[in-house]
Amino acid sequence: MAEIVESGGGKGKGDGKVRAKKLSTRVDMxxxxxLGFLLITFFMLATTLSKPTSMTLNVPDKQEDKEEQETEPLKASKVLTVFLGRNDDVYLLDGIASNDDKAPEELKKVRFGTELRDGIFKSQKRVNSQFEKDEEGNLPFVVVIKPTEVSTYKNVVDILDEMAITKxxxxxxVDFLSDSEKELLGDRIKPQPGDQ
Incomplete structure (x- = not known):
């Protein structure tokens, strides 16, 4: 509330002049x-707080028996190996083992998005046309994702999104690189001074 406070005024020091009273105002805040606190409270209660986002990740079923089941070794010709590199680079090795002589010339560098998606679809089509479904009815195509030291958490999330998009x-x-894979990728996966 505004108040008017009188100050000064009265008779001068004997000069005979009558001076007007000085008025000062003081605003009560x-x-x-x-009102400010009411507005802050209203907006805090009326706003939607950011909800944590999550993504689905398929994991194998728990095995009842603790003994490891023997499975047929995975053939390199049925596998698309995806190496996650620095600066959102992705390296694809389609249907070839990393220790094969043709591996260095077959290793392709792509980016996330349509380039990567096209590479996955092309490999998927090749494998599914060459090989039949297994006894359980699963398609033969398998993707092995290998993050490296220079890749980021965002890259892992992006590649899992690509797996969902390409169905x-x-x-x-797999978070392990074999010696032949390290040799194949060379300097592409070695940390550099600018990396965090």
């Missing part, structure tokens, strides 16, 4: 502060 049912995340 209490109601404004109350790839069988994929595995």
């Amino acid at each position: 209490t109601p404004m502060v109350d 790839t049912k069988r994929y595995a995340m």
